[in-house]
Amino acid sequence: MEDKQPIWQRSIPLETINAYSRNTLLEHLEIRFTEIGPDFVRATMPVDHRTVQPYGLLHGGANVALxxxxxxxxxxxxxxxxxxxxxxxxEINANHLRSVTSGTVTATCRPIRVGRKIHVWQIDIHDDA
Known part of the structure; x- marks a missing residue:
């Protein structure tokens, strides 16, 4: 299996990235970056009273914020x-394909295109199930 070359221009520890979230929406929603791979970033967000809509489903806006x-x-x-x-x-576009009512969602962000000025990312969000 071939090792992927990192696409990143810099290395920032997860602790530092998570510290940037203090006193922001990310802290309020408890979004935590958990992994940085050679061509992906991964984070989690709880599905709880802060992130659900009135029917108890994960709010689409919380997914978009993530x-x-x-x-x-x-x-x-x-x-x-x-x-x-x-x-x-x-620009951001979201397709909500499955509802989530509890637990934690994990999101993985991978590049579609990384240009000099514009970066396009694919972010897939899934639940624990």
Whole structure:
């Protein structure tokens, strides 16, 4: 099996990435980055009173917040110069294929295209089941 070359321009420890979340929406939703691989970032989010809609299902907006946070973080790892560049979202699309009512969801962010100015990410979110 062939080892993948990392796509990242920098190495930032998970503890540092998670520390960036203090006093933000990520902290409120308890989004935690758990793994950085050569071409992916992984994070988790609980399905609880903060992330469900009135019918008890995981709120689509919580999923989108998770996905947006992952794309921005992956782009941060791809930037060459943090003094002159900052990752911001341009467009996001979400398809909710299955409902979740409890537990934890895990999201994996992988590149579709990493250009000089635009990065496109595929973020797949699944539950424990």
């Amino acid at each position: 996905a947006e946070s992952m794309g921005s973080t992956a782009s941060l790892l791809c930037l060459r110069d943090l003094e002159t560049e900052a990752p911001v979202g341009v």
